Each structure stands twice: as C-alpha cells, then as structure tokens.
Amino acid sequence: MLARIAAQHQALGYGRLSARPEKWSRWTRENAPVHPTEPTQLAIAAVVGGVTPDQVRALGWPAWIHLALRDDHTLWESPWTVAGTIEALDHTAGGHMDRRGFLTTITGGTLSAVMAHWALADPATAAATSGTRVGADVADACDTRLGALRHLDDALGAGPVYDAALAELRLLGTILRNCSYRTDTARRLFGCAAEASRIAGWCRDDSGSPIAAQAHYATALRASASGGDRTTGALITAFWANTRYAAAHDPRSALDLIDTALRTTRNAPASPRVTAMLHIRRARAHSLMGEPSPAYRAIDAALHTYESGVPTHEDLPTVYWMNTGEVLQAAGSAALSLNDPRRALSYFDTAYTHPDPYRPDIEARGAAIYAARRAEAYLALGERDAAVETTRSATTQVTGVTSDRAAQALTSLHDHLNFQGALPADTEVLVALRRAAKPTDTQDGAAPA
Structure with missing residues (x-):
C-alpha cells in the first residue's frame, strides 16, 4: 500500500x-x-x-x-438479523477492520447502539434448507477447534493465533451462508462464530490493535444474538469493556457496557464465572476513575458470585481460566490503581495462597502482567529488593510469549524501577527486563482484569 x-x-x-x-x-x-x-x-x-x-x-x-471506505459501515449499520450477522462475519473475517478500522471513531453512542441491538435482537428461528446438510457433528468439530485455539493462545500469545481465528471465522461464515441445517444446529454454529470472533478480538487487543479488536467484538455480539446465547454475549462484553478502559482510556463506556450486560442476563441462565468477570471488570473501571467505594463493592460482588457458583466442569468451557485467584489478582490491580499498594499486595498474596489459587502455569502472559504489578506495589511501598526479585519472576514468565499487553506492563515497570534507581546493582534483571519490554505503538497495555 x-x-x-x-x-x-x-x-x-x-x-x-x-x-x-x-x-x-x-x-x-x-x-x-x-x-x-x-x-x-x-x-x-x-x-x-x-x-x-x-x-x-x-x-x-x-x-x-x-x-x-464506506464498506466499514457494514459492521456498524447492517441490520441485526441472521443475514446481517453473516454479512458482518464475512466483513471482519476478511480482515477489513485491521486495514481500515483505525479510521473509525468508536464513540460511546456507537457502543450504546450496539448494546441496545444486542439486548433486543431475536435469535435464529428458521432452519436453512438449501446446500450441503450439516448437523451437530460439524458444530462439535468447530467447538473442538476453538477450544484448541484458546489453549494455543495461552501458550504462544495472540500473534500466532489470530490468523487461525480468522480462518475459523471464514469457515463458519461459509457454512452458515451455503449449507443447510436445523434451527438448533444454526444456533450452535452462530455460537461458534461468536467465540471465533471473540478470540480474534482478544488477539488483536493483545497485539496492540484495539480498534480492530472492537470490530471483532461487535461482530461476536451479533453472532451471539443470532445464536440466542446471552451468556456468551455477556462474556464478549466483559472483554470489550477491558479494551475500553485499558486501551481507549474510557472507563465510563466500559461501565455502560457492563451494566447493559448485567441487566440483559439478570433473568436468563448465566455462567457464574461470566457474571463474576463482569463485576471484576466493573471494579477495574471504577478504580481507573478513582472511585474506591464502588470498586471495592464490585470486588466483593465478584468474589461472592464466583464462590456461590457451580463447579468448573459445569460452567462454560470458554471460562476455564477464571477462578478465585484470578479474581483476586484483578482485585489487586484495582487496589494498585487506587493508590493502595498495601491492600494490592494483600490481594496478590491471597491469590496464590487461596484454596482455589491463581495458576501461573495456565497463562504465562497474565502471570507476567500480574507479577509486574506486584513489583509496582512493592516499589510504591519502598521495598526495592522485593520489587527487583518480583521483576525476575515477571521476565521469566513472559519468555517465549508474544503479547503487546505484557510488553507494555514490563515497559511501565522498567520505567518505574529506573526512576527510583532500584536496578543499577542488578544488571541481569535490567537486561532481561529491557529484552522483554519491547516498545509498541499502542495507548495502553493493561491486563484484561
């Protein structure tokens, strides 16, 4: 070009x-x-x-x-129907928003319109009667492939996974457009499309392209509505809210997204882990707005919701990584944003000692980000030796994983350590930190919770 x-x-x-x-x-x-x-x-x-x-x-x-670039309006202005969803899937699967989406201003009004459509949209109610017949076995295969992508993202980071997610989107769009299927199969296929688009959005966010990420989240919401799956829609909203407060620096619109999701799923069966995630994202948004009381209330709501929920194997497979330790790590991040490093360290410590502890082996990227924040908390309390030791852990965790968010977190830590003069005596840590903290062009690399 x-x-x-x-x-x-x-x-x-x-x-x-x-x-x-x-x-x-x-x-x-x-x-x-x-x-x-x-x-x-x-x-x-x-x-x-x-x-x-x-x-x-x-x-x-x-x-x-x-x-x-009028075709960019395909995503935001297509009708919220089955046909509109398939058109949006084709649009984002073609990578249009990666090439052009930086020109689109995603305003609070745009978000409100999307959420209103999502809350009111009708699911697919008619079977498709022309084309090759597909059934539950095809939906099962798509679910299996998406599960593999989620775990590949944990191991490798977003960069290598994005193209695979786009390939899944293209495949699902082709099936939905050209094949025949019963209504129950249609809803499952739209659910798979929603998850594929969510994964693609998450990959773009983690690779430093938050506007492209939001295009994928909008498409994912459409697909979840066509599939009649409000819970998956709420999960997508939780990820989108993270992008709004972390990359767009707009915690107010993040709260609007979360509140709509909570209202919409209030009277519908929902995953306790998804609801807990919405509450902890609300806590993060309030913390970034400097509002401690609602932030800590949201933390309590997240813990209560999670602890009163169903066992992991009965919940959605898409939230396998969500546990009490994850909630506590995010709570520590909120406390740190509220300039309360001692409380932040208490949350961070409890995340590892709780009977349902945080698992750094599940996702190295998140573990590195939380370790960097823990080191920041030590620095804020003047505990430089502990900060340097924790920095060792952060740089070790992120080795071999490509993540713009992790790099940004380590860049911030590097700057704080240098500012306080905490690193001159430990060249090894400084070199490792500089190697891990690769500069990027994104606005913010905050972690997802």
Missing part, C-alpha cells in the same frame, strides 16, 4: 515519498497520530479512489477517508 501511495505521490508531481513502514504507523497510531501532508493525502485519495481533491481539502484528515 505504501509503495503504491509513494508511486502516486511522484506521478502527481509531488516528488519522492518514503515508503518506510514506520510512516504508516505514525499516521495510524491511536495515540497522537501524525497527519500526512496535503500532497500525501491527495496521493492516498488517488490510490483508494472515490474521493475528489476538493473533498480531501474540505473535510481534512481523517474525515475524508470515510467517503472512500
């Missing part, structure tokens, strides 16, 4: 234009993007087509881009 823009730039008589990849990242990053010069914008317009030079000058960057 850059090479084509550079060639067009020269063809229009504006001279040579560098096509280095970092130029594109400067234009498209969410945090303080650099606007292309007017000649460069005119070259871009000539490449993408559909926009006149007068429109470029009148509307300015990036508003004029929306005229050229």
Whole structure:
C-alpha cells in the first residue's frame, strides 16, 4: 500500500515519498497520530479512489477517508438479523477492520447502539434448507477447534493465533451462508462464530490493535444474538469493556457496557464465572476513575458470585481460566490503581495462597502482567529488593510469549524501577527486563482484569 501511495505521490508531481513502514504507523497510531501532508493525502485519495481533491481539502484528515471506505459501515449499520450477522462475519473475517478500522471513531453512542441491538435482537428461528446438510457433528468439530485455539493462545500469545481465528471465522461464515441445517444446529454454529470472533478480538487487543479488536467484538455480539446465547454475549462484553478502559482510556463506556450486560442476563441462565468477570471488570473501571467505594463493592460482588457458583466442569468451557485467584489478582490491580499498594499486595498474596489459587502455569502472559504489578506495589511501598526479585519472576514468565499487553506492563515497570534507581546493582534483571519490554505503538497495555 505504501509503495503504491509513494508511486502516486511522484506521478502527481509531488516528488519522492518514503515508503518506510514506520510512516504508516505514525499516521495510524491511536495515540497522537501524525497527519500526512496535503500532497500525501491527495496521493492516498488517488490510490483508494472515490474521493475528489476538493473533498480531501474540505473535510481534512481523517474525515475524508470515510467517503472512500464506506464498506466499514457494514459492521456498524447492517441490520441485526441472521443475514446481517453473516454479512458482518464475512466483513471482519476478511480482515477489513485491521486495514481500515483505525479510521473509525468508536464513540460511546456507537457502543450504546450496539448494546441496545444486542439486548433486543431475536435469535435464529428458521432452519436453512438449501446446500450441503450439516448437523451437530460439524458444530462439535468447530467447538473442538476453538477450544484448541484458546489453549494455543495461552501458550504462544495472540500473534500466532489470530490468523487461525480468522480462518475459523471464514469457515463458519461459509457454512452458515451455503449449507443447510436445523434451527438448533444454526444456533450452535452462530455460537461458534461468536467465540471465533471473540478470540480474534482478544488477539488483536493483545497485539496492540484495539480498534480492530472492537470490530471483532461487535461482530461476536451479533453472532451471539443470532445464536440466542446471552451468556456468551455477556462474556464478549466483559472483554470489550477491558479494551475500553485499558486501551481507549474510557472507563465510563466500559461501565455502560457492563451494566447493559448485567441487566440483559439478570433473568436468563448465566455462567457464574461470566457474571463474576463482569463485576471484576466493573471494579477495574471504577478504580481507573478513582472511585474506591464502588470498586471495592464490585470486588466483593465478584468474589461472592464466583464462590456461590457451580463447579468448573459445569460452567462454560470458554471460562476455564477464571477462578478465585484470578479474581483476586484483578482485585489487586484495582487496589494498585487506587493508590493502595498495601491492600494490592494483600490481594496478590491471597491469590496464590487461596484454596482455589491463581495458576501461573495456565497463562504465562497474565502471570507476567500480574507479577509486574506486584513489583509496582512493592516499589510504591519502598521495598526495592522485593520489587527487583518480583521483576525476575515477571521476565521469566513472559519468555517465549508474544503479547503487546505484557510488553507494555514490563515497559511501565522498567520505567518505574529506573526512576527510583532500584536496578543499577542488578544488571541481569535490567537486561532481561529491557529484552522483554519491547516498545509498541499502542495507548495502553493493561491486563484484561
């Protein structure tokens, strides 16, 4: 794309234009993007087509881009019907939002509209009668493949898993569009599509592309509505809320998402772990807004909901990683955001000593992030030796896992350790930390809870 823009730039008589990849990242990053010069914008317009030079000058960057990329509205404006869901699946499975989604401003109004549609949408009620017949065995196979992707993400990080999630989305879109099936099979297939899109969204979030992540979450919500699965929709909302408060720095809209999900699932069978996750995400949002009382109430609600729930094997397989220790780690993160490091350490400690403890062996990425936060808490209390020792654990945990969020957490820790002069005596830890904390262009790399 850059090479084509550079060639067009020269063809229009504006001279040579560098096509280095970092130029594109400067234009498209969410945090303080650099606007292309007017000649460069005119070259871009000539490449993408559909926009006149007068429109470029009148509307300015990036508003004029929306005229050229009208198909991005497929995701946000398609009707909330089975056909609309399949169209959205095709759109996001094609990777359109990864290429263009940085231009879309996802406002609170957009989120409210999506959530309102989700809460009111009717599930698929009619069977598909044309095409190759598929049944429960196909849905079973899709469920198995998605389960494998979840665990691959735990082991490898999001980078290697994203393309596989897109492949699952394309496959499911093809089945839903071209095959015949009964209504019960349709709902299961839409549920699989919702989970595939959620995994893709999570991968984009963890790889530093939060706007693309939100496009996948919106598609996942559509698919969950078509499948009549409010609980899966609530799970998707919990992940989307994390993106809103961590990457978009908008905890208020995160709370709106969570409140809608809790209201919508209040009278429907729901997973206790999903409900606990919504409560702990609410705690994180309140903590980032500097509101301790509602944050700690939400922590209590999360623990109570989880502890009064059903055994793990009776809950959704998608939340296999959620336990008391995970809730306590997130509670520690909330306390740290509220400038209460002593309480944060108490939560972090209890996460490991509780009878239902946090399991660092399940997901190294999360363990590294929580270890980094634990080290930050020690630093805030002036306990530098403990902070350095905990930093060793953080750098060890993340080895071999690709995660923008983990890298951001370690970058923040590195900066705090340097600021307090806590590292000069331990070059080994400093080198390991610098190696693990790779700079990125994202706004924030906060952990999911």
